[in-house]
Amino acid sequence: MANHRVAITGIGVISAIGRDVSEFWASLAAGKCGIRPLKSVDTATLRFRNGAEVEDYDSSGYFEEKRADFMDRFAQFAVIAGREAVAQAGIEWTPDLRENAGIVTGSCVGGQSAEDTGFVELYKLGRNRVHPLTIPKVMANAGASHLSMEFGITGPSYTISTACSSATHAIGQAYWMVRMGQVDLALAGGSEATFSVGILKAWEAMRVVSGDTCRPFSRNRTGMILGEGAAMMVLEPLDRARARGATVHGEIVGFGMSADASHITQPSSAGASRAMRAALRDAGLEPESIGYINAHGTGTQANDGTETAAIRAVFGAHADKLAVSSTKSMHGHALGAAGAIEAAATALALRNGLLPPTANYTQPDPECDLDVIPNIARPAEVEYALSNSFAFGGLNAVLALRR
Amino acid sequence: MPDDALTQRVFSVIAATQRIPIEKITIDGKFEELDIDSMDGVNILFGLENEFDITIPDEAAKQIRDVRQMVEGVSKLVSEKAAADSASAVN
Numbered sequence: 001m002a003n004h005r006v007a008i009t010g011i012g013v014i015s016a017i018g019r020d021v022s023e024f025w026a027s028l029a030a031g032k033c034g035i036r037p038l039k040s041v042d043t044a045t046l047r048f049r050n051g052a053e054v055e056d057y058d059s060s061g062y063f064e065e066k067r068a069d070f071m072d073r074f075a076q077f078a079v080i081a082g083r084e085a086v087a088q089a090g091i092e093w094t095p096d097l098r099e100n101a102g103i104v105t106g107s108c109v110g111g112q113s114a115e116d117t118g119f120v121e122l123y124k125l126g127r128n129r130v131h132p133l134t135i136p137k138v139m140a141n142a143g144a145s146h147l148s149m150e151f152g153i154t155g156p157s158y159t160i161s162t163a164c165s166s167a168t169h170a171i172g173q174a175y176w177m178v179r180m181g182q183v184d185l186a187l188a189g190g191s192e193a194t195f196s197v198g199i200l201k202a203w204e205a206m207r208v209v210s211g212d213t214c215r216p217f218s219r220n221r222t223g224m225i226l227g228e229g230a231a232m233m234v235l236e237p238l239d240r241a242r243a244r245g246a247t248v249h250g251e252i253v254g255f256g257m258s259a260d261a262s263h264i265t266q267p268s269s270a271g272a273s274r275a276m277r278a279a280l281r282d283a284g285l286e287p288e289s290i291g292y293i294n295a296h297g298t299g300t301q302a303n304d305g306t307e308t309a310a311i312r313a314v315f316g317a318h319a320d321k322l323a324v325s326s327t328k329s330m331h332g333h334a335l336g337a338a339g340a341i342e343a344a345a346t347a348l349a350l351r352n353g354l355l356p357p358t359a360n361y362t363q364p365d366p367e368c369d370l371d372v373i374p375n376i377a378r379p380a381e382v383e384y385a386l387s388n389s390f391a392f393g394g395l396n397a398v399l400a401l402r403r
Numbered sequence: 404m405p406d407d408a409l410t411q412r413v414f415s416v417i418a419a420t421q422r423i424p425i426e427k428i429t430i431d432g433k434f435e436e437l438d439i440d441s442m443d444g445v446n447i448l449f450g451l452e453n454e455f456d457i458t459i460p461d462e463a464a465k466q467i468r469d470v471r472q473m474v475e476g477v478s479k480l481v482s483e484k485a486a487a488d489s490a491s492a493v494n
Contacts, residue, residue: 064422065422066421066422069422070442129449129453131446131449132442132445132446132449133446
């Protein structure tokens, strides 16, 4: 069995803080927060008004009308990020490469706006039929399917739905496929477009969304802020990437997973610890080699304290030497895209020697007593980092990245 | 024979759904020539159901291969609906 090192040769992002990688990175470096009053949905009946939206998104800048008709917003985001990642990687497609390339995407809620529109037709407007494209637009694998058609990729392609860990599981599985030589190239990441009234009402009912903003690890944190967007990465065997003269933006070096097996929404620090340890073991790394963790850091009372305890359990005294930040404070919690957006942020941080901050941080919390890089990005040469994702349902995924 | 106004309304629905200029559509147009695949066909039927407030049965939908069949099928359903409406009005 092959055991390739796996290079990241392309990254694409569309998010509330940037429509492409350079804009995204500039925002992270500046600690710029993308949380604003929502514009794409009517929030009049909601208890919260703010989100991290891809503001004034217009599909016509990216897709012909007929093509856009067939895609929910979340699938459009997947293709937009995929295009940027593939262009950046400078891939020259051949029939052989197309057959030996794969796609793994993450999505938590799939085509919510298409689903919501259909239900409004039925239950509110009293109509007896919904649009025939509702199913192909709603299905969570639509992102992967449209990416495969966009690039003519015909190898193993699928979608993982593990709530907030979806994209991390997706990148991890793609990483393993490339590492083991099952594919010569993988396009992996996640996409999400969660701003529809029906699902926002469901989030409201859980009482975990902040009416204000996202303040991870801050004592006065009041919950998460939902976000949307996508990030995709091109993964290739490092030797192959070097041989073709590709720019290597970093490496994925390990992937770990675990299940809490305890509660459907309450996180467990033991489960989070096991996923981090599994990623370190998979990478063959000692905890002391990690210099930065892009935290799951949702800004809920439950997550941030639990995650701090998990990091302390895994890293011991080294927990006080490594830096931790939650970039959700800027791009929001993009659910099934979150892990990909954060893995992109982590890779960019390592490459640029600058660790993105935890924005909106105002009050230290003894329960979150880590170095969380408050509000201002920090120059630091870091070799190895983790990117954490811990999902509702207790399904955890952690990636280890190398500069 | 369907009237011109009904034919034009069918053409409009096809043009809007396919995102093509209405001038491209003729009564003799075949679906392949208009690049209408099976999913597009279903989309157009949905548009026609809304436009004419009719229900196109699955069996009838499967038979439609070109614009003429579409116009004639809609015309038939619209006539049947008009007849049913007037019958219920009399009753």
